[in-house]
Amino acid sequence: MERDIETFMSDSLDFFQTFDDMKVCYDGGQSIVERALYGAAGGILSRNVVVRRKTAMSVYRLEQVADYLCTIELAAVKYAVHEDGETYDKFFGGVGAFKRNWLKQARRKRMN
Structure with missing residues (x-):
């Protein structure tokens, strides 16, 4: 799953790099999905770009x-x-x- 997300993000890198910040919002329902999302975003866009915060979805x-x-x-x-x-x-x-x-x-x- 992480590899598929990374491939998508690599193919769309020009688009993603037009943003100053990228927020990955996932409620942590499945740890494997959470790891894939954060791993792919962190690996492709660099750890400085991804904003990770503990929040409630009610926000x-x-x-x-x-x-x-x-x-x-x-x-x-x-x-x-x-x-x-x-x-x-x-x-x-x-x-x-x-x-x-x-x-x-x-x-x-x-x-x-």
């Missing part, structure tokens, strides 16, 4: 909203192609409940 409300909306849209795509699986049904209550409740509410908030 990053906009990112939480974006994550929520992306999760809902991904679920809609998976339901549409019948790749949802049992976890989606347990969490959302099936495709009907998902469309009536979760998807309807999220799409009502869309900005066009």
